Amino acid sequence: MWNRVWLALTGLVLLVAGGTTLAGGLGAFGPDRPVVTGAMSQKMAENPWFWPAVAACALTVAVLGTGWLAAQWRSRTLRRLAMGDARAGATRMAARVATRAISADVTSYPGVRRVRTRLSGSARRPSVRVRVMCDAEVDLGELAWRIRDDAMVRLRTTLNREDLGGVVDFRMKREIPAWERRVV
Structure with a gap:
């Protein structure tokens, strides 16, 4: 502010x-x-x-x-994340473990090509940013629902952090048919 x-x-x-x-x-x-x-x-x-x-x-x-x-x-990237309440002396883990877990979950969904995740914010208010590169034919509503209600819920449960919020960015990858490809 x-x-x-x-x-x-x-x-x-x-x-x-x-x-x-x-x-x-x-x-x-x-x-x-x-x-x-x-x-x-x-x-x-x-x-x-x-x-x-x-x-x-x-x-x-x-x-x-x-x-x-x-x-x-500059946005602060978290290196370590508390599992549970950070003020109560919770166990800390490397943030890359959590980002790899959610990346593996989202990558397993159909139509997803690549996922990049990053934890940012503070130890008290962490936030995860998920960038998903997917095929153009994917139903984004269903994919967003699966990320929100499956992958994020699993991550919150694993970390015992109900306060963990997030943002999902979608990037569409369109296959170019052979007859449209041109060499310049």
Whole structure:
């Protein structure tokens, strides 16, 4: 939530600054009004540290902004997962064991070609993401039902984690008939 608030505030500040600059450039504050007055220009020239300080501030803002943007793309992948309640000192296991189990279940379903799974979130609120590559002829409703009511239930039962949520992404693979294939 705080991330969205800071993002909105930053966007608002940048929007106001950009709008003010654009309005000034178009002459909204008076014709031929200089951005830097003569007295200000004199002060800048007298202090040799001024422009390096401006550059350092701009570089700091750019680095912080880039780091913040990179943090938005990064999602935390769980390496270890608690079986049962994480606060009650539950047994921990490698997350790849759980992802391999659900991948094996889903891969055994008809029409499924490949499955990739990943556990993310926190130890208290884990989430599984399942990416399924399947044939174009597969009934997605039935496949989604089987994943939700069979594979996910089995995983929750095995891990003793009723709070384990998930997202399933489907990718369709269409076989191209021989007469449609072309070599370019």
